Amino acid sequence: MSVQTPVKPTTERQVSSPYQRRMYLRRRIISTFHMAMSHVVTFLGVAVLAWILWSLFGQGFSALSIKLFTEMTPPPGSDGGLLNAIFGSLMMVGIATVLGIPIGLLVGTYLAEYGRYAKISAVVRFINDILLSAPSILIGLFVYELVVVPMGHFSGYAGAIALAVIALPVVVRTSEDMLLLVPDTLREAAAALGIPRWRVILQVSYRSAGPGLMTGALLAVARISGETAPLLFTSLNNQFWSTNMNQPMANLPVVIFNFAMSPYDDWRSLAWAGALLITLAVLGLTIAARTLLAAKSRMKG
Amino acid sequence: MSVKQFRPGFDRGFHNLTFGLSMFVLLLLVAILAFLVMGSLPVLKSQGLSFFISSDWNPVTDVYGALPAIIQTLITAIIALVIGVPVSFGIAVFLTELAPVWVARPVGVAIEMLAAIPSIIYGMWGLFVFAPTFGTVIQRWTMANLAPIPVIGPVFASPPMGIGILTAGIILAIMIVPFITAMMRDVFTTVPAVLKESAYGLGCTRWEVVHRIVLPYCRAGTVGAVMLGLGRALGETMAVTFVIGNSHRLSASIMGPGATISSSIANEFVEADSKLHSSALVTLGLTLFVITFIVLAVARLFLLRLKKQSGH
Numbered sequence: 001m002s003v004q005t006p007v008k009p010t011t012e013r014q015v016s017s018p019y020q021r022r023m024y025l026r027r028r029i030i031s032t033f034h035m036a037m038s039h040v041v042t043f044l045g046v047a048v049l050a051w052i053l054w055s056l057f058g059q060g061f062s063a064l065s066i067k068l069f070t071e072m073t074p075p076p077g078s079d080g081g082l083l084n085a086i087f088g089s090l091m092m093v094g095i096a097t098v099l100g101i102p103i104g105l106l107v108g109t110y111l112a113e114y115g116r117y118a119k120i121s122a123v124v125r126f127i128n129d130i131l132l133s134a135p136s137i138l139i140g141l142f143v144y145e146l147v148v149v150p151m152g153h154f155s156g157y158a159g160a161i162a163l164a165v166i167a168l169p170v171v172v173r174t175s176e177d178m179l180l181l182v183p184d185t186l187r188e189a190a191a192a193l194g195i196p197r198w199r200v201i202l203q204v205s206y207r208s209a210g211p212g213l214m215t216g217a218l219l220a221v222a223r224i225s226g227e228t229a230p231l232l233f234t235s236l237n238n239q240f241w242s243t244n245m246n247q248p249m250a251n252l253p254v255v256i257f258n259f260a261m262s263p264y265d266d267w268r269s270l271a272w273a274g275a276l277l278i279t280l281a282v283l284g285l286t287i288a289a290r291t292l293l294a295a296k297s298r299m300k301g
Numbered sequence: 302m303s304v305k306q307f308r309p310g311f312d313r314g315f316h317n318l319t320f321g322l323s324m325f326v327l328l329l330l331v332a333i334l335a336f337l338v339m340g341s342l343p344v345l346k347s348q349g350l351s352f353f354i355s356s357d358w359n360p361v362t363d364v365y366g367a368l369p370a371i372i373q374t375l376i377t378a379i380i381a382l383v384i385g386v387p388v389s390f391g392i393a394v395f396l397t398e399l400a401p402v403w404v405a406r407p408v409g410v411a412i413e414m415l416a417a418i419p420s421i422i423y424g425m426w427g428l429f430v431f432a433p434t435f436g437t438v439i440q441r442w443t444m445a446n447l448a449p450i451p452v453i454g455p456v457f458a459s460p461p462m463g464i465g466i467l468t469a470g471i472i473l474a475i476m477i478v479p480f481i482t483a484m485m486r487d488v489f490t491t492v493p494a495v496l497k498e499s500a501y502g503l504g505c506t507r508w509e510v511v512h513r514i515v516l517p518y519c520r521a522g523t524v525g526a527v528m529l530g531l532g533r534a535l536g537e538t539m540a541v542t543f544v545i546g547n548s549h550r551l552s553a554s555i556m557g558p559g560a561t562i563s564s565s566i567a568n569e570f571v572e573a574d575s576k577l578h579s580s581a582l583v584t585l586g587l588t589l590f591v592i593t594f595i596v597l598a599v600a601r602l603f604l605l606r607l608k609k610q611s612g613h
Contacts, residue, residue: 031506038399041391045478046408049415052475055430056422103322110319124323127330129601133529135536135593137563138333141570141586145336165329172326198315226419229538229563233570253421257539260425268429275422286417290410 060276063269068277072241073255076264082274084241088249092156092235093225095245096163100224101217104171108216111172112179113201125176132169139165140230148234156242156249159235166227167220174216178209215289222285226278228253252278337590340583343576352584358549360573365581367562369551371588373466374561377541378534380470385477385534386527392478393485394511409486416479424543427472428464432544435471436463440556455553462546466559469545473534481530488522488607489515522607528600536593538563562589 067081074080107124115121143162148154182205190200206213236248237258252274259271344352344365355366392412396405440463447457492515500510516523546558547568560568562585573579 027506027509031508034508034511035394035399038391038395041388042395042400042408045388045392045482046411048475049411049479051430052423052426055426059429103325106319106322107326110323114316114319115323120323124326126598126601127327130594130597131326131330133532133536133593133597133600134333135538135563135589137536137538137566138337138586138590141340141566141583142333142336144570145340145583146332168326168329196312198312201315222417226421228419228421229567232567236571253419253539256421256425257542260428260543271425275425279418279422282417282419283414286414290413 056272056276056279059269059272060279063273064276065273068270068273073239073250073259073270074266075239076262076267079266080270082252082255082270082277084238085250085252085255085274086277087241087243088156088235088238088251089225089253091243091245092160092163092231092249092251093221095157095160096167096224097217097221099160100164100167101171101220104168104216104220105175105213107168107172108175108179109201109205111176113197113205116180128169128172131165132173135229136166136227137229137232140232140234143230144233154234154236154248156235156245156247159231159249159251160245162230162234163224163227166230167224170220170223171216174219175209175213178212178216179205181212182208211292211295215293218285218289218292222282222289225285226253226282228257232257334590337583337587341580341587343580344584347577352581353588356551358581360569360575360578363575363577365577367581367585367588369549370560370562370565370585372551373545373559374535374563374589374592376466376555376559377470377473377545377561378531380467380555381473381477381534382527382531384471384474385481385530388474389478389481389485389526389530390523392482393489394515396482396486397489398507398511398515409483412479412482412486416483419539420476420537421539421543423472423476424540427468427540428543431472432463432468434463435468443556457554457556462558464544464546464558465554465556466545467555469541469559469561469564470555472540472544473537476537476540477530477533480533481526484526484529485519485523488519488526491522492518519607521603525600525603525607528596528603532593532597532600535596536563536589538567542567562586 065081067079069081069083069086071079071081072084073082107128111121111124115124139162143158143165147158147161151158186204186208187200190204191197195203231251231254235251235254237254238248238250240250242249256271256274256278259267259274262268348355348365352365353367353371355364356368357364357366358369359365392408396409396412400408443457448454496514496518497510500514505513541561542564545560545564547560547564548558549560549565550558552559566582566586570579570582573582
């Protein structure tokens with residue numbers, strides 16, 4: 001691949017030496033080959049991903065019906081829907097959001113405002129990044145030992161806590177990044193007016209970073225709404241309608257997992273419907289987050 | 302704002318609140334580690350280090366050996382990288398160097414969307430759509446053509462069920478491609494246009510610019526992206542659990558069923574009746590934690606270097 005001879009500027013005369021022409025041809029062939037490969041893998045990648053979406057939408061839409069939202073998860077061989085699982089997922093994601101997002105926002109605030117240059121902040125950032133990409137099943141194990149074992153049973157709360165632990169680092173990361181985008185001149189102008197730091201943060205930083213902070217929150221919700229592994233042994237599953245967060249609770253990801261692994265056709269088709277619902281929810285949230293951010297940057301531009 | 306309204310007490314309170322919660326993040330990691338260590342004590346006490354080198358995993362006799370799960374976790378992750386990294390690199394090059402904006406923009410957005418799709422979807426697709434195709438088309442062929450070859454043959458020998466270690470690796474690759482591509486693309490766009498233009502001005506071909514200018518400039522970021530992808534592949538649960546077949550057996554074949562650390566935990570933890578069994582699974586979790594911690598820490602160090610470099 002290496003070009004041994006330095007190639008002189010390509011005026012007509014120099015290139016036309018046979019050796020150089022061969023050399024240049026070789027380089028162009030190598031380049032064309034790699035660029036062709038680049039096209040091929042892009043095509044392959046897009047094709048596989050289209051194949052995934054195609055099967056998901058194909059199988060999912062054919063299994064969609066109003067019953068999904070009005071009936072409970074059925075025993076094998078009979079009709080049913082996913083109502084209890086949808087409700088359980090909403091409850092758990094909701095509670096996880098309420099727990100995780102304020103804490104994440106405040107930690108992000110520390111990293112971007114009070115402790116921006118503190119040594120400990122570098123450590124917190126590093127640990128947070130590790131948590132951000134830690135395998136989610138380990139969070140499940142952790143919450144199992146922390147909540148399920150002392151309580152003595154699986155519960156919706158345990159699931160919500162596990163999801164909150166997963167949402168937290170996402171929010172920390174995005175809210176720090178978004179707060180850092182707020183120009184310091186704004187903070188200084190407010191400080192010059194004699195406004196205490198906490199009010200500067202609340203009324204200047206938060207307000208001007210608002211859409212960005214919302215984006216972070218939405219991305220965190222998107223992330224946890226599809227999480228399955230940490231729920232397997234925290235909230236477990238429940239075949240019946242239950243609003244008791246203190247008991248095992250049905251939720252979409254675990255129902256999808258159990259139903260998809262089952263040998264029953266009607267369960268499998270419910271699993272596809274559930275998978276479609278989750279994908280639509282996650283994609284919707286991601287698109288909303290992107291739109292918010294785009295609107296913000298347009299405002300600035 | 303009049304001076305009277307200035308209450309330093311409140312400011313200190315808010316400061317301490319945010320600081321305290323930041324310490325909570327540190328505590329969280331320490332707590333996760335502590336609980337995993339505590340949970341793994343029983344099995345480590347009863348079996349000692351033989352837990353990590355034995356390949357016999359038998360809940361009935363209460364004997365546990367983690368070697369197959371650990372090795373197969375590494376194998377699936379390596380398969381995923383071997384397939385996923387060149388593909389991601391190619392797509393990132395396509396998006397940053399080759400595609401016109403009207404192509405690069407929608408493809409880029411699509412890739413970011415796909416990175417957000419939950420892994421259980423990839424797992425389900427792998428089980429219901431990919432594995433049957435793979436079993437009937439590819440595995441038939443490898444059984445007929447590769448398996449009889451003397452030395453490397455056993456690597457491909459297995460009944461064409463479609464599910465197995467190689468399938469899990471391929472599904473993981475499909476899953477991490479959008480993830481790595483998105484990061485690589487972001488890194489590649491940081492290369493100053495002047496550098497690339499000067500190289501083109503000297504008569505460099507496209508590939509030479511990518512290979513000699515873009516890659517060296519982005520080395521830290523690219524390695525960081527690959528390591529983050531590796532971290533993901535190692536710890537991924539759902540995409541693997543669906544398609545790996547869950548068998549704790551060390552075999553030479555990458556076509557046969559296996560079990561990774563995370564798939565073992567997902568499959569067995571709820572049903573683990575004996576204390577030793579669940580402790581063995583927690584110990585597997587601890588092992589996974591240590592492996593991914595190292596990988597992620599290396600990734601972050603590389604990405605940190607990139608940040609410093611771009612800060613100049």
